[in-house]
Amino acid sequence: MNHLQSDVLEFRSHIARWVDERLLPQAGRLDEEGEFAFDLFRELGQLGYLGTMYPESAGGSGVSYPFTCFTVLCEELARGSMGFAAGVCMQGSTATNTLYEWGNDTLKELYFAPALRGEKVGAFAITEPNAGSDAASLKTRATRVDGGYVLNGSKIFTTNGTVADFITVVATMAPNSAAKGLELFVVDTKSKGFHVGRKLDKFSVHCSDTAELSFEDLFVPDNHCLGDGKGGGFLKAYKSLTVDRIFTAALALGNAQAAYDASVRYARERSQFGQPIGKFQAVQFKLVDMLAKLEQAKVYTYFASALADRGASITTEAALAKIIAAENCNQLCQDALSIFGGYGLMNEYPVQRYLRDSYFPMIGGGTGDIMRLVVARQIGL
Ligand SMILES: Cc1cc2nc3c(=O)[nH]c(=O)nc-3n(C[C@H](O)[C@H](O)[C@H](O)COP(=O)(O)OP(=O)(O)OC[C@H]3O[C@@H](n4cnc5c(N)ncnc54)[C@H](O)[C@@H]3O)c2cc1C
Missing domain, CATH: 1.20.140.10 (Butyryl-CoA Dehydrogenase, subunit A, domain 3)
Incomplete structure (x- = not known):
C-alpha cells in the first residue's frame, strides 16, 4: 500500500516494528492461553496508539488521517494476533468514540482519558442472546428513576467484557419503539448489579476476551446517559x-x-x-x-x-x-x-x-x- 500518504507510511513502519518485536513473539502463547494481554495493551496506551482516532486537544495522538491510521493499526496488530487486535480495535474505536462524541466532561475524565492511556479497558454491548442481527429487538430495559436510570437485562458476545472497567450498554427506554427507543448508558463495571455471567470459550480469536453479562437493578446516574434520555442515543x-x-x-x-x-x-x-x-x-x-x-x-x-x-x-x-x-x-x-x-x-x-x-x-x-x-x-x- 505504498500509495498512502508519507505520514501514514511512517505510522505503519512504527507500529509494524512494535508488532514484529513485541506481539509476534508472543502470539502463539496468547492464543494457547486465551487471556487478555494487559501488559501489551497498556504498552500501546503508553505509546499513544489507543488515541489514534482522536485529536491532540482531546488527549489523542493527533494524526493527520485518523481513520486511515486506525485502519493501519488494526491491520498491523492483526498481522501479529487478531485476537489481541480485536480488543484494541474495540477500545480505540467504538468503546471510546461514543464517549468522545457524546460524553460530558465527567465521563471523559473518568473513562475516556484513562482509556486512551491504556489504564482502563472499555467495551460496547448491544448484542443479546435473542437479539443479534436484529439488534433493535433487544430486551435490556432502562427505567427512569430519581437521579438516573435502572438497567435490567443481559448481553452476550461482549468483546473485552470480563476485563472492562466501563461498558457502553445499549438499552431500550420504550420496548415497542425498536431502534428509536434505544439509548446508550456508560456502565461502570464496579456498579452494584453488574455481573459477568461467564467468559466465553471460542473457536476463533482466543485471546480476545468475550463475555456474557447481566444487569440486575443496576443504577446508572443521569450524567452517564449519552443521549437525551428519550431514546435517540443509539x-x-x-x-x-x-x-x-x-x-x-x-x-x-x-x-x-x-x-x-x-x-x-x-x-x-x-x-x-x-x-x-x-x-x-x-x-x-x-x-x-x-x-x-x-x-x-x-x-x-x-x-x-x-x-x-x-x-x-x-x-x-x-x-x-x-x-x-x-x-x-x-x-x-x-x-x-x-x-x-x-x-x-x-x-x-x-x-x-x-x-x-x-x-x-x-x-x-x-x-x-x-x-x-x-x-x-x-x-x-
Ligand atoms: C467474537 C465475537 C465478538 C463480538 N463482539 C461484540 C461486541 O463487542 N459487542 C456486541 O454488541 N456484539 C458483539 N458480537 C456480536 C456480533 O455482532 C453478532 O454475533 C452478529 O451481529 C450476529 O448476530 P448473532 O450471532 O446473534 O447471529 P444471528 O443474528 O442469529 O444470525 C444467524 C444467521 O442468520 C443470518 N441472518 C440473520 N438475519 C438475517 C436477515 N435479515 N437476512 C439474511 N440473513 C440473516 C445471519 O447472517 C447468520 O448467518 C461479537 C460476536 C463475536 C462472535
Missing part, C-alpha cells in the same frame, strides 16, 4: 458502528497477510518430488490467487478509510469493505492451510490459527448477510 451511535466495519475489514487484512507470508515461505522451504513445492505451477497459481484476493481487499478497505477521513458518507463502502475483506481473506486462509498439507492441521504451525481467526471478521460487527442488506437498502432495493 441512532446517533450507529455512525460509529458503521465506520467500525472498515476496522473489522482491516483485521481480516492483517491476519491474511500473515497467512500469505507464511505460505510463500513454506512453498520455498518444503520440497516434494525433488523440488520446492513452490516450483509446482498449481501451488504458484494458488499463491498468486491469494495475493490477488489480498490486494483487492486492501485497495477497497483503504479506499473506504480515505473516504471516512474526507468526511464522506461511507455506509455502502464500509459494508462492502467488510464483505470483500472478510470473505477474500477467509478464502485466502483456507488456501494457505492447503499449501501446508498435513502440517497445516498441526498446532505448532500458526496457519490453523489464521484460518480459525479469519471467521471472526465475517461475523463480528454484523454478518455478511447483514452487510448485504445494508448495501441493498442503500441502492434502494
Whole structure:
C-alpha cells in the first residue's frame, strides 16, 4: 500500500516494528492461553496508539488521517494476533468514540482519558442472546428513576467484557419503539448489579476476551446517559458502528497477510518430488490467487478509510469493505492451510490459527448477510 500518504507510511513502519518485536513473539502463547494481554495493551496506551482516532486537544495522538491510521493499526496488530487486535480495535474505536462524541466532561475524565492511556479497558454491548442481527429487538430495559436510570437485562458476545472497567450498554427506554427507543448508558463495571455471567470459550480469536453479562437493578446516574434520555442515543451511535466495519475489514487484512507470508515461505522451504513445492505451477497459481484476493481487499478497505477521513458518507463502502475483506481473506486462509498439507492441521504451525481467526471478521460487527442488506437498502432495493 505504498500509495498512502508519507505520514501514514511512517505510522505503519512504527507500529509494524512494535508488532514484529513485541506481539509476534508472543502470539502463539496468547492464543494457547486465551487471556487478555494487559501488559501489551497498556504498552500501546503508553505509546499513544489507543488515541489514534482522536485529536491532540482531546488527549489523542493527533494524526493527520485518523481513520486511515486506525485502519493501519488494526491491520498491523492483526498481522501479529487478531485476537489481541480485536480488543484494541474495540477500545480505540467504538468503546471510546461514543464517549468522545457524546460524553460530558465527567465521563471523559473518568473513562475516556484513562482509556486512551491504556489504564482502563472499555467495551460496547448491544448484542443479546435473542437479539443479534436484529439488534433493535433487544430486551435490556432502562427505567427512569430519581437521579438516573435502572438497567435490567443481559448481553452476550461482549468483546473485552470480563476485563472492562466501563461498558457502553445499549438499552431500550420504550420496548415497542425498536431502534428509536434505544439509548446508550456508560456502565461502570464496579456498579452494584453488574455481573459477568461467564467468559466465553471460542473457536476463533482466543485471546480476545468475550463475555456474557447481566444487569440486575443496576443504577446508572443521569450524567452517564449519552443521549437525551428519550431514546435517540443509539441512532446517533450507529455512525460509529458503521465506520467500525472498515476496522473489522482491516483485521481480516492483517491476519491474511500473515497467512500469505507464511505460505510463500513454506512453498520455498518444503520440497516434494525433488523440488520446492513452490516450483509446482498449481501451488504458484494458488499463491498468486491469494495475493490477488489480498490486494483487492486492501485497495477497497483503504479506499473506504480515505473516504471516512474526507468526511464522506461511507455506509455502502464500509459494508462492502467488510464483505470483500472478510470473505477474500477467509478464502485466502483456507488456501494457505492447503499449501501446508498435513502440517497445516498441526498446532505448532500458526496457519490453523489464521484460518480459525479469519471467521471472526465475517461475523463480528454484523454478518455478511447483514452487510448485504445494508448495501441493498442503500441502492434502494
Ligand atoms: C467474537 C465475537 C465478538 C463480538 N463482539 C461484540 C461486541 O463487542 N459487542 C456486541 O454488541 N456484539 C458483539 N458480537 C456480536 C456480533 O455482532 C453478532 O454475533 C452478529 O451481529 C450476529 O448476530 P448473532 O450471532 O446473534 O447471529 P444471528 O443474528 O442469529 O444470525 C444467524 C444467521 O442468520 C443470518 N441472518 C440473520 N438475519 C438475517 C436477515 N435479515 N437476512 C439474511 N440473513 C440473516 C445471519 O447472517 C447468520 O448467518 C461479537 C460476536 C463475536 C462472535
